[in-house]
């Protein structure tokens with residue numbers, strides 16, 4: 001159980017978001033609530049399917065509820081005479097809220113909280129960093145293995161399946177998101193769904209990630225089947241330069257908007273700023289998209305221990321797109337690129 005200092009305006013916090021429960025207790029079941037009482041004191045509520053698993057994974061108090069988790073938690077909240085109960089405003093249903101309001105004594109107060117645990121999750125501890133590193137390494141090995149089977153004529157969907165298969169064989173439990181494989185002009189769609197399009201000589205965008213022991217990795221690489229055109233080479237060089245500039249701007253205390261700007265400025269110098277249509281990156285951990293966002297207007301200050309992606313790209317309708325993405329760890333002195341896969345322009 002992780003130790004958590006409760007927000008001063010609460011005497012307990014009802015956690016209903018499963019990723020946050022996993023972060024705090026290690027419990028990975030699909031049905032749970034957690035009553036956080038401060039420090040390492042907490043009660044985990046789950047159902048009989050998880051009687052054994054909850055004991056193996058969580059070292060806090062555990063209650064196996066047969067008549068609904070909310071009811072069991074309410075009983076404790078009343079018995080413990082909790083007056084100011086924090087709840088996760090983005091992860092409690094209206095029905096759950098209504099029932100809390102109805103069942104709690106009139107003197108009790110419900111305190112809405114937004115992103116409280118998520119904020120703690122942005123800075124990873126050593127154990128989490130080791131898991132992210134392992135996830136990133138697995139993902140890179142999976143790409144190397146899959147590329148051995150890449151040849152013109154196979155479909156995007158086939159190649160995406162090969163990537164997922166390789167990740168799974170290497171120890172990942174699931175893709176971190178729907179693997180993106182986009183050939184030729186389809187690479188102009190930043191979130192293309194791999195389909196029946198046959199991979200032909202030309203550019204290929206691959207965006208892939210794995211969940212390994214719960215932690216995500218995220219990487220985008222381009223490969224070019226056959227010799228690349230001058231236009232492709234120029235655009236690739238510009239995106240890589242933008243990506244390296246953004247990485248260079250990463251250090252504790254730097255604003256995420258400054259990292260975004262570093263990438264954007266380079267693309268502007270190449271006349272490609274209008275083709276960069278998304279933000280530069282995002283945090284990742286137990287989820288593939290976590291705070292902080294690395295965008296134009298985001299003012300979060302980076303801290304050592306944050307794991308983020310850096311993924312500028314350019315997209316040109318009818319031609320294609322180029323994106324290069326690494327998973328990067330903010331360190332005390334700057335940052336470390338975790339992704340080991342080369343970013344040299346690659347022609348197969």
Ligand code: ZN
Pocket residue numbers: 207208209218219220311325
């Ligand atoms: Zn990605």
Ligand code: ZN
Pocket residue numbers: 218282309311325
């Ligand atoms: Zn990403």
